[in-house]
Amino acid sequence: MMKTNAGRFFEDYKIGQVIAHAVPRTLSGGERALYHALYPARHALYSSDEFARASGLSAAPLDDLIAFHTVFGKTVPDVSLNAVANLGYAQGRFLAPVWPGDTLRSESEVIGLKQNSNGKSGVVYVRSRGLNQRGEVVLDYVRWVMVRKRDLDAPAPETVVPDLADVVPAGDLVVPKGLDFTNYDFTLAGEPHRWGDYAVGEQIDHVDGVTIEEAEHMLATRLWQNTAKVHFDATNRDDGKRLIYGGHVISMARALSFNGLANAQMVVGLNGGAHANPCFSGDTVRAWSQVLDKAETAAPGVGAIRLRLVATKGGAPFALRDEDGKYRSEVLLDLDYWALMPI
Template identity: 75%
Template sequence: MSKTDPGRFFEDYRLGEVIRHAVPRTVGQGERALYHALYPARGALHSSDTFAQSCGLPVAPLDDLIAFHTVFGKTVPDISLNAVANLGYAEGRFLAPVWPGDTLTSDSEVIGLKQNSSGKTGVVWVRTTGRNQQGRPVLSYVRWVMVRKRDPEAPAPEPVVPDLAESVTPDHLTVPEGLRFDGYDFDRAGEPHRLGDYAPGEIIDHVDAVTVEEAEHMMATRLWQNTARVHFDATHREDGRRLIYGGHVISLARALSFNGLANAQMIVGLNGGAHANPCFAGDTVRAWSEVLDCAETNVPGVGALRLRLVAAKDGPGDYALKDDKGKYLPHILLDLDLWVLMPV
């Protein structure tokens, strides 16, 4: 009997099953330093204990996407090792800060299954929850992936497609305990813009760009213990190229958004998202954001801004996303809908 694991295929999933993912991960200042080395991340709240303390927190929490990548990485061996594509996200909520020294675990519940018409693949929907060492949820999100079948002749399960919310409503956003912006230092944060300075429909071009390097994306994928073969094995794809982990593009876009959104200090909601086209080493990533909504929270002085964060490689200079048939334009890499917290 083989002791190695080839990963799950579509017919291995059962509706309602809960998968307890292996290898808890303790995260700390090392992850913060590496994250800031890999991406041009410089949000003040995640960079400085004294700035975080002036905002009511005990120390600087780890960057929100460190939590996301760590929780996501735990799921890969069970959910997407044999995936063809990661198709989307929904109902993402950041429920508590992750502090240096926290230990994270991940569990996923299978909430949907649907075989594709080809009979060679199927779509699996899972709701993943990341918890800290006290068992407290720190992050929850739904994602769906297209997974290969081991046997194309295996019978298809009864299709179940979950009914997912279009967005996380502002009243379901979690503001970290103690967070306040009444003494917010705009000079140290880097920009003067408050929530009221943004308006729905506004587009912010983040101006800067980063060229993706093979070594950096490989380091990032290892850092998050993401074992998907398409990111490591150059023989896994017919074109002989390693696919850039989608989370690497998310973090690049989020870091680039500092220029124009320096006061968007914390991600608290992930309404939806798509990795529109593959990214490869050598691509130069640019980003822009469209303001979708502004909302108050239950904490005075703390507002929520809903953004469409877009990452693109070199292409037309406009902000178009899709063609007249509704298909993403070939230079669009990422289309992400999220909520962030900023001073009112």
């Protein structure tokens, strides 16, 4: 009897299938330390208990993307172990802070299937949820991933592509209980720019760059217990390269955005995202942002700002698509998200 798991292939997924993912993960300050060692992350709310307390929280929560990577990593053995590539995200909401000592687990529901025209792979759409030890949903998002077929002769399923909203409505964003930016310390946060200083349409070049190293990428992907073969096994791709985990690029770009968006403290919504081109070791990641929208919240001193975050491996800032409307070859990531900022 075979005891090892080769993972699911495209023909193994069915619409409505719910998958409870294995191995819950208890998070600690160790994850924060490693996250801040891997990425130039400096947002004050995640770095200082005292800054967080002055902002109405009991202590500094873990970075939102730590929660995202942990929940995502749990889904990989069941959703994207045999992936060709992770393609995009939509309708994501961060519903509650994650604190050191919390235990996260994940579950996913298959909400869409579409076989590719080559008959060798297909796109699987799942809605994944991260739950803490109390059964509270801390994160909910949709992603879609291209997965290989095991049997090329397996019949194509009925095509179901979910109707996904372009943006999470500002009124559906969840502001952590107690968050209060009325006494926000801009000096300690690192920049003076508040919500009112940003204009819709404004573009910000984050200036700095970080060269992706193989060892750091491998450490990060293991940290999140992401077992996708394309990230570890150099024989899994025809070019003999290990694909950099897309979440590694997301965290790198978000950390680089500190220079110009130091006060975009908490990520609360994930409107959409695309990994436009693959990233490999040796690529130097740079980032720029565009302000897409702004909204007030009911929390004292707290505004919501919608941002497009673009990561590139070269080229001029603010260049996104070519004359044919396709992503330029140097664009790695196009991410649309909501963050909370002092008014």
